[in-house]
Amino acid sequence: MRASPRNDADKPAVNEKALLLRGVEESSALARLEKLLTFLGVECIRKTVGEFLSGHGRAHVLATPEAFSELAGELEKNNVTAEKIHSAFVFASGDPTRFTALGRQITYDPAASLIQVDEEAVWSVSAVDPRFAQSMSGLQIAETKSTETALIFDETKCKATKIISSGNATAFARFEFQSVPIFLSTADVIDVDAPLSANVFDVRTHFLSAVPAVLYVKWAFAEICWQAPDTCACLVIDDPPLRPRYGFLNFQHLLGLMERVNFCASIAFIPWNWNRSAQRTVRLFKENPKRFSISIHGCDHTGGEYGSHNRDWLAWKSTEALSRMTRHQSRTGLSHDRVMVFPQGVFSDAAMSVLKRTGFIGVVNTEALSVDAEVRPVTIADYWNVAVMNYSDFPIFTRRYPWAGEANFAFDILLGKPCIIVVHHNDCHDDCRHVVEFIDRLNRLNRHLRWTNLSDVIRRSVRQREVSPYVVEVEIFGSEARVENSSAQKKLFRFSKREAAPETVTEVRAAGQPIKWTAANRRIEFELELHPSESRTVVIAFKELSVHGVQRESLRYQVRTMVRRYLCELRDNYVTGKSFSN
Numbered sequence: 001m002r003a004s005p006r007n008d009a010d011k012p013a014v015n016e017k018a019l020l021l022r023g024v025e026e027s028s029a030l031a032r033l034e035k036l037l038t039f040l041g042v043e044c045i046r047k048t049v050g051e052f053l054s055g056h057g058r059a060h061v062l063a064t065p066e067a068f069s070e071l072a073g074e075l076e077k078n079n080v081t082a083e084k085i086h087s088a089f090v091f092a093s094g095d096p097t098r099f100t101a102l103g104r105q106i107t108y109d110p111a112a113s114l115i116q117v118d119e120e121a122v123w124s125v126s127a128v129d130p131r132f133a134q135s136m137s138g139l140q141i142a143e144t145k146s147t148e149t150a151l152i153f154d155e156t157k158c159k160a161t162k163i164i165s166s167g168n169a170t171a172f173a174r175f176e177f178q179s180v181p182i183f184l185s186t187a188d189v190i191d192v193d194a195p196l197s198a199n200v201f202d203v204r205t206h207f208l209s210a211v212p213a214v215l216y217v218k219w220a221f222a223e224i225c226w227q228a229p230d231t232c233a234c235l236v237i238d239d240p241p242l243r244p245r246y247g248f249l250n251f252q253h254l255l256g257l258m259e260r261v262n263f264c265a266s267i268a269f270i271p272w273n274w275n276r277s278a279q280r281t282v283r284l285f286k287e288n289p290k291r292f293s294i295s296i297h298g299c300d301h302t303g304g305e306y307g308s309h310n311r312d313w314l315a316w317k318s319t320e321a322l323s324r325m326t327r328h329q330s331r332t333g334l335s336h337d338r339v340m341v342f343p344q345g346v347f348s349d350a351a352m353s354v355l356k357r358t359g360f361i362g363v364v365n366t367e368a369l370s371v372d373a374e375v376r377p378v379t380i381a382d383y384w385n386v387a388v389m390n391y392s393d394f395p396i397f398t399r400r401y402p403w404a405g406e407a408n409f410a411f412d413i414l415l416g417k418p419c420i421i422v423v424h425h426n427d428c429h430d431d432c433r434h435v436v437e438f439i440d441r442l443n444r445l446n447r448h449l450r451w452t453n454l455s456d457v458i459r460r461s462v463r464q465r466e467v468s469p470y471v472v473e474v475e476i477f478g479s480e481a482r483v484e485n486s487s488a489q490k491k492l493f494r495f496s497k498r499e500a501a502p503e504t505v506t507e508v509r510a511a512g513q514p515i516k517w518t519a520a521n522r523r524i525e526f527e528l529e530l531h532p533s534e535s536r537t538v539v540i541a542f543k544e545l546s547v548h549g550v551q552r553e554s555l556r557y558q559v560r561t562m563v564r565r566y567l568c569e570l571r572d573n574y575v576t577g578k579s580f581s582n
Helices: 028-039 051-055 065-077 096-107 129-138 207-220 251-261 280-287 310-332 351-354 381-385 406-415 433-443 454-460 556-581
Strands: 020-022 045-046 059-063 084-091 115-116 123-125 148-152 160-166 169-177 180-185 232-238 265-269 292-296 340-343 363-366 397-399 421-422 464-469 471-476 482-485 489-498 505-510 513-515 518-520 525-532 537-543
Touching: 020 028, 020 051, 020 065, 028 045, 028 207, 028 265, 028 381, 045 051, 051 065, 051 096, 065 096, 084 207, 096 148, 096 169, 096 180, 115 169, 115 513, 123 207, 129 207, 129 406, 160 207, 169 207, 169 489, 180 207, 207 406, 232 454, 251 280, 251 433, 251 454, 280 292, 292 454, 310 351, 310 464, 340 454, 340 513, 406 421, 406 433, 433 482, 454 464, 454 482, 454 518, 471 482, 482 489, 505 525, 525 537
Parallel strands: 020 045, 020 059, 059 084, 084 180, 232 265, 232 421, 265 292, 292 340, 340 363, 363 397, 471 489
Antiparallel strands: 115 148, 123 160, 148 169, 160 169, 169 180, 464 471, 482 537, 489 525, 505 513, 505 537, 518 525
């Protein structure tokens, strides 16, 4: 059964808050839900059933089974109660017996029960209501890696829309109970303040504790929670010099695939190769700027070069990388994105602080944890954010390999993160067939992807929300950001960027003109008024680091670096190819 569409009368007011239903005892599960709501930009209030029913207005209610059971009883007794509830989200927490009892009440099925679904189950996200499921619509997830609980009920006894299910077992569904939309989730809610257990967040291992709650909040509070105005996408290919062919990568063939499937690629270019680009390949890039771009991949691409803690050395290295890219641009006429892609994903906190003050606008990286002896804690919420901002308030925009699966990319998109894919030349061993097939599946997700270069990805990857009909809050992450007023009326855009060291900021510019900014609560803030369809790019400039007194690398280091680069190319062009052919 298709979920009932929302009409304008169902839309919450701009200042609406989530109502968390308190039970007899304070619930730690409710606290986890509150943290998730806060991350998504939704304010919360807590009330008992009595306090809620005696008050005025309607609300979206979120509760544990223990707290909601009392409200469900009131719904059965009093039609007036239904008029106070937009919808309700109830998630399993604590005693499964209580959830089972509530499930039987909501489904009108006295035989409804919870069952254990093993880790081999394939979970399907319904495509019946794509407005609700958004980018997750129609996906199948097979790698949850844990035993989950699901509800079995007689669908003929109730009005139900299965949202996440595996066979006849349902983990998340919408029910019509006493004319009120009730969303039941058979899993607990994830703790977004928990530390990241690996270098990445894999939604497949937290599928039922993360996806239902985020889907519901994004639906119920669509007008007030943080939203991404664009979902930018880019394929990043690490390492190759600009030659017609490198290993399994053929640039002319890649161009044909990009035009056929619709995507673009950024070459993570090693600055050491600045004077080695082939004219034919450079011409191909210059003739197709909407398909090809280049970003900066370290400096020499030596092992762990950005894992150093020596700020002076890192400043010289970063300045040298930019200098080489400038020479490459002068030699070829080909521009580059001032975006760092760390070699082998290795970086230190010091490296992030240096890049911020040497002209880079952001970082794109696979890893989210530094190699420092004392690793700065990164939580799930930090990773879920548009960019990881834990290191000197300089952004790491995370990327994934195709084998991370569609579900991870779709969940990133749901959260408002950009869609950045990474491959190496050896991933093109079958003429890029499996990579392109994966990109084609991403293009079919229920969300339009804006394929562009990495500079544009960073500039457009912001999150915003309307706080009044004429005021929009915008949180930006990179040193540059681009916003557009897509409405038919003039609006005031209030910008905010996390910045614990505002004394390093020299100015903020919009359209090349300085604008007034203030600093408070570890953030810098400024405002811009935009007319309908007007767009602006804002730039935050920082005090540059001095690199005086830093010695150049020794002749021995230069020779070793040259040998390393040539050996890598020998491996990629000949040895790897033979191993695949065998």
